[in-house]
Amino acid sequence: MIEVVRPGPLTTVQDLGRPGLAALGVGRSGAADRRSAALANRLVGNLDGAAVLETTFGGLALRFRQVARVVVTGAPCPVRRGGRGEAMNAPFTVWPGEELTLGAPSAGLRTYVAVRGGFGVDKVLESRSTDLLAGLGPAALNAGDVLPVGHDECGPPPSVEVAPVPDPAAFELTVRVMPGPREDWFTPEALRTFSTATYEVTSESNRVGVRLTGPPLTRSREGELLSEGMVPGAIQVPPSGLPLVFLADHPVTGGYPVIGVVLTDDLPVMAQARPGQTVSFRLVPAGLPAAA
């Protein structure tokens, strides 16, 4: 068992989420930076679907009541185990009675903690993920919560001392975007602005989406779009003209036109974008016959 001493600003349990239920109004959710979460599981020899902790802006403190193999990935931050420093992306053993604490990240936003076996909290609809928008899964962690260790290991833990991982960019971020599906709702000028301007991440960002401020994007047509299905990375443009990039807990459907979608490989970059950082979008060809 592992006790939460302090959850920091926000810590949730996350796994691969709830795919396949969107028609019932249930979004996928899951780790916002899936690459860092997957790496954490691999480094302690867990199954891909094992649950990890996702902590935003550090500040998490855990007390272990049992021995556990642990790794910390994602936004790099000071890691202390019983008063000793530990490295990011490098598995280590925590002994019973020891406390694990994470400081504030020096770059990026979300840090992941995996234990061998995964966090064994109860599943809701086959997943342990907290979906903050839909209100599904375990509540965000509170001080005093006790988390069981699960049985989601696969094979022996790998003999890796440290996985080489580049730190998240500390300054300007660039992500690749496939235009559409509703780029024809915008003026050619808006599309030019979108692909050349820089936008700043605002503090209203959360697991639902990254809100941006910068030059507004003007529409070429009036009227309302009927709500349609959304995906992580979809860049929705509400009437303000200021884009919003959806993350893991995005609504299943949305009623504002999507000018483009961030490539899946670049989603971890958006998930690690801190308020105040700037983002620019680079368009890549959609590469599909437009009509069928």
Add this chain to the structure above:
Amino acid sequence: MNILRCGDQALLVDVGDGGIDAVLGLYSALSDPRPGGVTELVPAARTLLVRFDPAVIAARDLAELLASTEPVPAPAMRGEMVEIPVHYDGADLAEVGKHTGLGSDGVVEMHTAAEYTVAFGGFAPGFGYLTGLHPKLHLPRRSTPRTHVPAGAVAIAGEFTGIYPRSSPGGWQLVGRTEVPLWDPARRPPALLRPGTRIRFREVR
């Protein structure tokens, strides 16, 4: 039908004027079983979002498959019938009665007379947008949404009627309430109303 790219792992099928029947027809044709590599289907008012795993199927191949899929015709895709008992005592019932000129009793009569179909979900787990609402009951949303709508509230807005599966903010006009549980994560499937499910409302006093 227009197939639009929606990032590197989804296609958005826009059925245009085909509307909800065309969306549900395509959704039915693709949902049981889903084609290999299709991970998620999201029906909406005039679009079907198809998420896929590019390691299993290429976008181009999926687009071809979607273009050649025969939609299930409307009568055949109809799902099970669910009857929902409703106490017609909603906070907006009198207002809706006045606005439509039907009076409260007329609204209840009209709302219980029709058969509805779940077109799509999306607002919250277990919420269904029901089509089949009589055009006389097509009303705009409230200009100021309520911060708290109770679970089970039966409401109308635009061309749709629906039931709030749990308490939440909401801007629809409230006409009644039901005690039928719409959402139970422990049930399989967890949602009572799924795309294609048919519904009738019955008045209870």
